[in-house]
Amino acid sequence: MSAAVTAYLESNADRLLAELCELLRIPSISAQPEHQPDMLRAAKFLHDQFAAMGFQVETVQTAGHPIVYAEWLQAPGAPTVLVYGHYDVQPPDPLDLWTTPPFEPTIRDGKLFARGATDDKGQVFTHVKSAEAWLKTEGRLPVNLKFVIEGEEEVGSNNLDHFLESRKAALACDVAVVSDTSQYAPGIPAITYGLRGIVACEVALRGPKKDLHSGVFGGSVTNPVNALCRLVSALHDADGRVQIPGFYDDVAPLSDAERAGFAKLPFDEAAYRAELGVSAVHGEAGFTTLERRWARPTCDVNGITGGYQGAGPKTIVPSRASAKITCRLVPQQDPARILDALEHFLNENCLPGVELEFFRFHGCPAFVFDPTSPYLTAASEAIQEAFGAAPVLIREGGSIPVVTTFREVLGVDTLLLGWGQNTDNLHSPDEHFTVADFHRGTLASAALWERLAALPKTVG
Structure with a gap:
């Protein structure tokens, strides 16, 4: 990848983290009407970020909270990538279980603690800042980029489908990218290729x-x-x-290759039971714990x-x-x-x-990305470059409805690239994002744009 982009991310690491903290200080709780002004503040913060980089940006008013839409389309002949994320967060209750206040970002033991740190402000911000690094150093992006960052994911995305349908032509792209999942474990990055x-x-x-x-x-x-x-x-x-x-x-049954891949993953069932506080695992006979969680x-x-x-x-x-x-x-x-x-x-x-x-x-419905897709190969190479380890391919048991909507409305598949950890306390007190993972995720995002640029363009 461009040495200048890498150097920019390294030399500006403290500033990028400080800007993320600015966003995290905004209590953009979509479920609580009294935070409507904060929702507008968070949308404006992102709007200003894109405008400063030279993106064409629009804050789209909906019947609920606004959607920030930004695009940079100055890479003729290159693929177009759509990045999705959300700036709204879960309510922080119960407040007494937070070590430090949820909207006062605090770094402890190399982790950034705040509501929204990993779900999803911190993760989507990696893509915003990777675009900045390219534009500030090379004056261009390797690919065309479109961002859709909404404010209602935590309350059902009630207005997102209408936005996507009404702008179907404008949102045409080759592939979508969402970072709202997790790595498999510390030191083991992952690409999630399937969701229930x-x-x-x-x-x-x-x-x-x-x-x-x-x-x-x-x-x-x-x-x-x-x-x-x-x-x-x-x-x-x-x-x-x-x-x-x-x-x-x-x-659809699991293939022998998928079952073998799951079996190779490091998984300590005793530690899993201890983490959950149960004396035994239980589920459909004939399947392992990972198979039951991800693919049954x-x-x-x-x-x-x-x-x-x-x-x-x-x-x-x-x-x-x-x-x-x-x-x-x-x-x-x-x-x-x-x-x-x-x-x-x-x-x-x-x-x-x-x-x-x-x-x-x-x-x-469920979602599965073809594990042999060139988009997935490109993402794997970018992650290995940034994290120093090849990602494993996993499924996850949860659901991300927007992934299905992208396939049904826009006809594209989604790369699910999570930089956080399952132990980051998503939706719980003391939510956090490891600072090193934030920086590695930003570098992986920057490398991804270059890797995807080498693939053929499929949309007009």
């Missing part, structure tokens, strides 16, 4: 019109809590397999409620009970079909005497 999809729903059972005395009426009517527990119990067999008819019909579908009850939950006994037959359920999906599973099958299964197995209501929430 998701469907979410709630089932509610209504029995008698009011809570009943269990001595007077118990045994003569269906207890909604008992009925719900029976439904939940029926979701899995003794081997951990989901019992919804057709659930596994479309599941699941059905989980996320919350359950019903009846009296105060101190001491209260002898009632509750009038209602409910459970929130999510299914994590793998490639080729259709979210709508899975929800249909789940609703049918619950109705078929529901006891008489209660009324079942089924509420559908969000969903998205």
Whole structure:
């Protein structure tokens, strides 16, 4: 890579970190209306960053929080890359569990502590600063770059899809880049080539019109809590397999090469159990822990409620009970079909005497990037140059809906390049980003633009 770019990042390392701290000081909490002025401040901060570099930049007002869109399109014949990130953050509560205030960035033991440090301000900022390094030293970028940085990722990205649809032509690109994932472990960088999809729903059972005395009426009517527990119990067999008819019909099996790749990764199951505070792992029979986490579908009850939950006994037959359920999906599973099958299964197995209501929430399909793609090869080379180690290829069990949206709306795949660690306390007190990972991520980003420039352009 350009020696001048590398030298610029090294000589300006302290300033780049200080500018990230400026962004981290802004409490851009999208879920809380009182922080609307802070959302505008964060968007303006990014707008000004791009403007100072010579990007064409626009702060796009939406029905919610603004989207910052910036582009530099002065590399004729070179590929176009779309970078996505978000400037909104999770609420910092509980505040008493933070060692230092969440919006007063503090460096301890080589780590930068602040809400948003790794999710996602710190990670997306690496791409902003890598672009700066190229423009300040070479006067150009090796590729055409477009940035979409939104302010609603933590509350569902309600206005992002409309933005992408309405600007589909303007956002045309060869590949997208998102840094909102993690490395595999310290010293082991990773490229995430697969994500599970998701469907979410709630089932509610209504029995008698009011809570009943269990001595007077118990045994003569269906207890909604008992009925719900029976439904939940029926979701899995003794081997951990989901019992919804057709659930596994479309599941794309892991290849032998993928299973072998997972098996080669350093994974200490005892340490994993200790980290989670459990005495044993458990899941679908016939698969390893990593395979279950990353590449097998699941059905989980996320919350359950019903009846009296105060101190001491209260002898009632509750009038209602409910459970929130999510299914994590793998490639080729259709979210709508899975929800249909789940609703049918619950109705078929529901006891008489209660009324079942089924509420559908969000969903998205799984994502897998071709591990032989030249884009992935380019990213691997850039990461090895910056981190001094070749990245491993991993899947992750979570879902990033925007990745599916990019494929469906823009027709492009996404490189998922995480610079942080799973232990960075994302969404938790004392969130942090290792300072060395911030700088290595910025260098990897700068190298990526040069590597991608060597690939053929596919969009007009």
